[in-house]
Amino acid sequence: MTTKAGPEPSASKKRRERERQEMRARLLDAARLIAAEEGWNAVTIRRIAGKLEYSAPILYQHFSSKEDLLVELMTVGFAELAERLRLAAEDAPGRRLVAMAEAYWTFAFASPELYQAMNGMDGVPFGTAETPREARDAFRVFRVALQDIASARGAELADPAGAVDTIWAFLHGSVSLAMAGRIAGGTERARTLMVDAVEPLFSAQLRGGEGGPAPR
Amino acid sequence: MTTKAGPEPSASKKRRERERQEMRARLLDAARLIAAEEGWNAVTIRRIAGKLEYSAPILYQHFSSKEDLLVELMTVGFAELAERLRLAAEDAPGRRLVAMAEAYWTFAFASPELYQAMNGMDGVPFGTAETPREARDAFRVFRVALQDIASARGAELADPAGAVDTIWAFLHGSVSLAMAGRIAGGTERARTLMVDAVEPLFSAQLRGGEGGPAPR
DNA sequence: GTCTAATCTCTAACAATGTTAGCTTTTTGA
DNA sequence: TCAAAAAGCTAACATTGTTAGAGATTAGAC
Numbered sequence: 001m002t003t004k005a006g007p008e009p010s011a012s013k014k015r016r017e018r019e020r021q022e023m024r025a026r027l028l029d030a031a032r033l034i035a036a037e038e039g040w041n042a043v044t045i046r047r048i049a050g051k052l053e054y055s056a057p058i059l060y061q062h063f064s065s066k067e068d069l070l071v072e073l074m075t076v077g078f079a080e081l082a083e084r085l086r087l088a089a090e091d092a093p094g095r096r097l098v099a100m101a102e103a104y105w106t107f108a109f110a111s112p113e114l115y116q117a118m119n120g121m122d123g124v125p126f127g128t129a130e131t132p133r134e135a136r137d138a139f140r141v142f143r144v145a146l147q148d149i150a151s152a153r154g155a156e157l158a159d160p161a162g163a164v165d166t167i168w169a170f171l172h173g174s175v176s177l178a179m180a181g182r183i184a185g186g187t188e189r190a191r192t193l194m195v196d197a198v199e200p201l202f203s204a205q206l207r208g209g210e211g212g213p214a215p216r
Numbered sequence: 217m218t219t220k221a222g223p224e225p226s227a228s229k230k231r232r233e234r235e236r237q238e239m240r241a242r243l244l245d246a247a248r249l250i251a252a253e254e255g256w257n258a259v260t261i262r263r264i265a266g267k268l269e270y271s272a273p274i275l276y277q278h279f280s281s282k283e284d285l286l287v288e289l290m291t292v293g294f295a296e297l298a299e300r301l302r303l304a305a306e307d308a309p310g311r312r313l314v315a316m317a318e319a320y321w322t323f324a325f326a327s328p329e330l331y332q333a334m335n336g337m338d339g340v341p342f343g344t345a346e347t348p349r350e351a352r353d354a355f356r357v358f359r360v361a362l363q364d365i366a367s368a369r370g371a372e373l374a375d376p377a378g379a380v381d382t383i384w385a386f387l388h389g390s391v392s393l394a395m396a397g398r399i400a401g402g403t404e405r406a407r408t409l410m411v412d413a414v415e416p417l418f419s420a421q422l423r424g425g426e427g428g429p430a431p432r
Numbered sequence: 433g434t435c436t437a438a439t440c441t442c443t444a445a446c447a448a449t450g451t452t453a454g455c456t457t458t459t460t461g462a
Numbered sequence: 463t464c465a466a467a468a469a470g471c472t473a474a475c476a477t478t479g480t481t482a483g484a485g486a487t488t489a490g491a492c
């Protein structure tokens with residue numbers, strides 16, 4: 001390990017580094033707050049800085065560009081989502097799948113601005129940046145949970161990674177359409193539709209192809 | 217009917233109206249082409265007009281704003297998608313579901329710029345405009361097809377509209393993640409995962425709750 | 433305590449964006 | 463031939479992300 005080479009940094013140097021980090025976090029929070037209140041279109045560099053009573057160029061001492069800040073918020077979102085999924089994964093195997101689907105939904109509608117930053121909706125760019133580690137974390141939590149549920153039923157997944165992709169795609173599509181107001185009947189109905197369909201979608205991922213109904 | 221009140225418009229008036237429509241269509245095509253070649257971020261009013269050798273303000277004689285043009289392209293997209301779904305719905309009942317899922321996928325990847333315009337990705341605004349008639353058209357085609365498939369199996373859908381929403385959400389989520397490069401293994405694997413899972417997802421929509429495997 | 437170098441933060445400016453005003457030119461219909 | 467209408471342009475505006483450069487503040491060595 002080459003970590004911590006050279007002499008110990010002086011006390012004030014450490015303090016200033018800490019203040020830098022706090023400033024960075026405050027900038028992220030400000031952007032997130034504006035987005036939550038007025039949508040991503042209202043998130044401009046001058047408004048972010050203004051919210052902290054700084055002038056616009058301050059942002060470039062903490063992020064290389066506006067997009068850089070947005071990408072960072074995306075990883076914040078994935079971290080929060082992963083945490084919620086971890087929590088839901090502690091449910092009993094019988095309820096775990098539904099709990100995780102509900103956790104996904106709850107996260108998305110509790111923090112729509114983060115969900116949008118993560119999925120490139122509404123003016124937030126996406127695709128150029130690599131998928132962050134936090135996203136892979138969330139994915140892994142999901143995969144382990146699905147495998148556990150399968151083995152609790154005395155079965156196993158034909159293609160664990162594929163099962164996660166498939167179910168993730170369904171959850172994302174459901175939330176995405178619901179958030180855009182594209183599901184007639186409102187979000188409550190959309191949520192019910194999603195939760196009801198996730199179980200058969202999972203069963204079909206079990207070895208042996210198109211699985212039958214879930215065991216009672 | 218109050219259509220066609222007043223005297224017949226003069227010949228040259230009709231010609232100019234026709235030219236206006238053509239100009240409008242050319243503006244839409246230019247925007248679409250730029251988006252297809254360089255992404256939506258490159259689509260600026262000056263570039264759209266420039267591509268037709270006009271100056272920028274010409275756009276405002278055909279659209280009330282840039283967003284207005286984008287919304288129009290969105291309905292173009294839904295019209296194309298509806299047409300493709302209609303075609304796929306002519307397949308034999310046994311293949312129809314997969315054919316429609318494949319048609320959805322093929323459309324999305326044949327015209328990513330339209331798909332993005334329809335679903336508000338990558339800088340294209342969405343949500344403010346009402347869902348256009350063409351979108352409801354596509355939805356209806358889907359619903360009728362699903363109902364036909366069900367009755368061809370001697371069953372029926374518990375909630376036809378809900379079944380469409382559910383399957384649509386899954387298709388959209390799959391395409392959306394694949395297009396963002398978020399499915400490990402590339403688009404071909406993503407496509408396979410989607411097509412494989414659509415059948416059990418459909419079966420679960422049949423009356424009687426979580427349906428078993430498809431009849432052979 | 434004083435001085436130099438680093439760090440912080442600002443104002444001013446830049447090019448590019450969507451959009452509007454106002455003018456000139458062309459076309460229309462009598 | 464002429465007035466009205468339509469088409470199309472240039473010039474401008476405010477707002478965006480971003481950079482340059484100057485002025486203030488602080489750090490740490492003597």
